[in-house]
Each structure stands twice: as C-alpha cells, then as structure tokens.
Amino acid sequence: MCIKILPEPTNITCNKLNLAFNYQQSMKKDKILVIGACGQIGVELTLALRKMYGEGNVIASDLREEHELLRGTGPYVSLDVMNKEMLHVLVIRHNITQVYLLAAILSATGEKNPLLAWHINMASLLNVLDIAKEEGLDKVYWPSSIAVFGPNSPKEDTEQHTIIEPTTIYGISKFAGERWCEYYNHRYNVDVRSLRYPGLISYKSAPGGGTTDYAVEIFHEALEEKSYKCFLREDTYLPMMYMPDAIRATIELMESDASKISVRAGYNLASMSFSPKEIAAEIKKHIPDFTISYEPDYRQAIADGWPGSINDELARKDWGWNHEYDLPKMVEDMLTNLPAQLAK
C-alpha cells in the first residue's frame, strides 16, 4: 500500500528570527511515536523521552484514555496499533522518525486467551516493522522478555544464546517477534532494537497482567493492609528490575551507535533476582508488622518455566549497560515514593 500525505501545515504566524530558528531546529529533530504509552512502561518511558527530545516531539498513543501522568505533558493520540492504515497515516502525517512499540498482551493475560495474544503481539509488530521499512524510519524499539526462555533453558545465569523453547503463548510470540526483528534488520536494514526485560517494578503506573506483577502488588498491600497473599511459592526466584533502570537501559540502547548493536533479537538484561520470601523480608525491615502468605495459582506454572537469573554480559560489553538498583535499594525507593502516589 502506498499512502502519501503532506505534513499538517505548521502554524507559524510570527516571523521573529528566534522563532524561525526554533522551527528550523525542530524540523531537524527526531519525531517519536510511543504506542502503548499508557501502560506500565509506556508512561515513564514517554515522560523520559519528552525530557530528552522536547514534549512536542514525542507523541503518546494508546487504545486507552490518556494516562493522568501524561496529561498536559505533550501530544496524545488515540490509536489501535492493529489498524495498520491508521498507524501508517499517523506516521506520515507527523513525520515520525522513531517508533517505540509497547502495546502487547502480557504473560498471565495471554494464557487466558492464547489466540488473541498471538494475534495482537504478532500483528502489532509486523504492522510497525513493515511501515518502518516502507517509510525508512530511523529506529524502532520493541521489547522482548525473559519469557522467551522455557523449562529446557538453563535455570541460572541463563545466557543470551542458549536453548530457547518457550511454553507460554506470550513467550512464543516474543520469540517469534525476535526472529521477525532480526529478519527485518538483515533483509530490509530496519534499525530495530530490543531488550528482553525481566519483571519490572514501578510505583507510577500499574502493571498490565504479567506473572511478575506480585513484586508490585506486594508494596501496595504492605502499605495499605500490612499483609499480602502471594500467587507464587515463596522460593520462586525470578529476574527483576526497577523501572528507572529499565527506562535508562531502553534509552541507552536506542541512543547507542548502530555499530555497537550486535543483537537485533533482544538483549538479555539483568539487575537483580529474588524470591517472594526475600522481597518480603526486605519490606519487613521497613514495615516490621508486614506478613506474607502463599497461595500459588496458574501463574506458578508460568514462573516455573522461566529462568531464576539472567546473564547479560553481552549488553554490558556491547553498549555499556550497568544497573543501578539492587533489591535493598529498590525496596527503599519504592517505600519512599509509593505512599505519595497512592495519596493522589
């Protein structure tokens, strides 16, 4: 399909030199589209990108209503990424140069409706990759996940290149997505970059139906109820990361010189690994009367198929990745910042 649309007329009525200069500058700037901007990662990533690129140069989009933390911080567009034509028009109309695709069905939700998860996770990526190819976009970001690994992968210190046999539909769609990213990079030279995020912990925006969501819920319940019923066993180790590290990793990867990127499928990325028992003990240091109980559900089987820890030496070697937050530092920061967020 070939769509040609002229950019929207820019409303410049003032001919003062400095305004003209700003306009020239902004014409040269990257124009970023974030798809799935109202999700757990999207809100914080959009805010970080707006700080770097200027608020007008980062368009947030989602199926949902604009997230309250995004309101007033820059342009927002309602978009269903499954509608390729609408996405294509948006990219052309706004002179988009980079796309961050965050819309997806996550692991726990995916197991409830596997065909829908496959359809959305695959079609959204193919829509973006194909438009990137057709319009010659500068860069595309698409996150993969530790869910690409399966029960036959090594359990500890799981390396970048190893047995990858995912058993969840989420993991299968991420693995297939990684192959598509490599394919579009090798075949069409699309500069697509990707990280295999571990479970992400944040206080600003709520998680969206993943197996590692317990590590966020536990803070809410600890502050509000002083107790938490965990849906995983106490000894379930999973790789995790605090959101500020995940946002920085994403931006550092995207800002790296293309010559440093040796992996197009999704870099292993790590910072900490802990069990529900260990995070509960760390929270108890701050809230001594906090208690935890365990009632594993269907998510236990998903977690059992994933690694306990990840080897991310390639990300550290290629583009200098270095995490900042370990378990004690993350717990302290969460308990410092979450109360104010809950009071809003």
Ligand SMILES: NC(=O)c1ccc[n+]([C@@H]2O[C@H](COP(=O)([O-])OP(=O)(O)OC[C@H]3O[C@@H](n4cnc5c(N)ncnc54)[C@H](O)[C@@H]3O)[C@@H](O)[C@H]2O)c1
């Ligand atoms: N959060 C994690 O712990 C984690 C871990 C590994 C990988 N990831 C990956 O990172 C990405 C973002 O994850 P998240 O946690 O922010 O997810 P999320 O569920 O919190 O957010 C996804 C957003 O996409 C939007 N969306 C869904 N369908 C859409 C559509 N058809 N069109 C437009 N928008 C749509 C949703 O409304 C939601 O706001 C996903 O690809 C996910 O697989 C997340």
